[in-house]
Amino acid sequence: MSIRPTRVDEENWLNLEPIEPVSKLRPKPLRHTILIVGDATCVWEDIAKMRALKVPHDTMLINHVALAYPYKYQHYVAGDSHMEDMQRIAAKVPDGVIKHCWNPNSKNFDVRWLQLDKAGWSGTTANLAVKISVILGYLKIVLAGVPMDFSGHWYDEFLPENDRKRKSNHLHHLWKWNELACRPQARLMRSFSGNTRDNLGEPTREWLLDIPRSNNGGKPK
Numbered sequence: 001m002s003i004r005p006t007r008v009d010e011e012n013w014l015n016l017e018p019i020e021p022v023s024k025l026r027p028k029p030l031r032h033t034i035l036i037v038g039d040a041t042c043v044w045e046d047i048a049k050m051r052a053l054k055v056p057h058d059t060m061l062i063n064h065v066a067l068a069y070p071y072k073y074q075h076y077v078a079g080d081s082h083m084e085d086m087q088r089i090a091a092k093v094p095d096g097v098i099k100h101c102w103n104p105n106s107k108n109f110d111v112r113w114l115q116l117d118k119a120g121w122s123g124t125t126a127n128l129a130v131k132i133s134v135i136l137g138y139l140k141i142v143l144a145g146v147p148m149d150f151s152g153h154w155y156d157e158f159l160p161e162n163d164r165k166r167k168s169n170h171l172h173h174l175w176k177w178n179e180l181a182c183r184p185q186a187r188l189m190r191s192f193s194g195n196t197r198d199n200l201g202e203p204t205r206e207w208l209l210d211i212p213r214s215n216n217g218g219k220p221k
Contacts, residue, residue: 002115002116003113003114003115003116003131003135004018004019004022004113004114004116005018005019005022005025005100005111005112005113005114005135006018006019006111006112006113006114007019007110007111007112008101008106008109008110008111008112010107013104013105013106014104015112016114019111022135022136022137023136023137025098025111025136026058026136026137027058027074027096027098031056031057031058032138032139032140033055033056033057033058033138033139033140033141033142033208034057034058034059034060034075034133034136034138034140034141034142035047035050035057035058035059035060035142035144036059036060036062036126036129036130036133036141036142036143036144036146037059037060037061037062037065037069037073037144037145038062038063038065038125038126038143038144038145038146039062039063039064039065039145039153039154039155040145040146040147040149040151040152040153040154040193040194041145041151041152041153041154042145042147042151042192042193042194043065043144043145043154044145044154045192045193046143046144046145046192046193047071047144047145049144049192050142050144050192050203053203053204053205053208054205055205055208055209057140057142057208058073058074058075058138059071059072059073059074059075060073060074060075060076060077060100060129060132060133061073061075061076061077062077062078062125062126062129062146063077063078063079063080063086063089063125064089064153064155065145065154066089066092066093067089067092067155068154068155073097074096074097074098075097075098075099075100075132076089076090076093076097076098076099076100077099077100077101077125077128077129077132078090078099078100078101078106078109078125079101079102079124079125079128080103080125081101081102081103081106081109082103082104082105082106087106087107087108087109088108090106090107090108090109091108098110098111099111100112100113100128100129100132101113102114102115102128113128113131113132123173123176124148124173124176126143126146126148127173127176127180130143130180130185130189134185134188138188139188140188140190140203140207140208141188141189141190142189142190142191142192142203142208143189143190143191143192143193143196143200144191144192144193145193146191146193146194146196147191147193147194147195147196147197148173148174148177148194148195148196149194149195151194174195177195177196177199177200178199180199181199181200186199186200190202190203190207191203
């Protein structure tokens with residue numbers, strides 16, 4: 001992937017100076033697992049499943065879920081970071097959280113990721129979050145609340161009846177996840193729900209901790 005991180009400079013939105021090394025964007029202590037948390041209705045159930053596995057991990061929140069996520073997290077990413085609602089959320093993110101984006105004019109964000117071989121990004125914010133996680137060197141990438149189906153968002157009930165987000169879905173982006181499932185990077189990824197779980201598989205404690213499996217009925221040693 002030909003992408004690189006640059007520091008967001010509100011006096012020079014087109015700043016192209018790369019952040020090197022990218023390891024600067026990994027919090028300490030280093031963990032090899034990251035949980036990417038989306039906005040689907042299943043998100044709270046998926047988070048509970050991850051916590052039940054009791055595996056140390058970093059967390060990257062997507063878009064609106066940062067308004068309600070009750071636990072500590074290390075990264076925040078917004079695909080529409082040029083929009084005022086995303087910038088308001090970014091302004092409320094706790095100190096020390098690294099805020100990622102791809103758009104210029106992204107006030108209150110820290111890192112802008114440039115895609116060098118194309119004019120811009122395509123796909124959902126979850127696609128961007130996965131790409132960032134791979135570049136940062138995470139070896140286990142787990143999706144929570146990213147089913148890529150018609151289930152809607154956890155916050156839909158709080159929206160006005162005429163808000164377009166109430167009827168939006170990302171099913172038309174599913175082909176990108178179908179393609180991703182065929183790539184070598186897919187071995188790093190799992191999902192707790194929906195179509196992405198069907199494509200990538202569901203995470204287990206054994207997979208997350210690289211516990212070898214014996215020949216005795218496929219059970220862990």
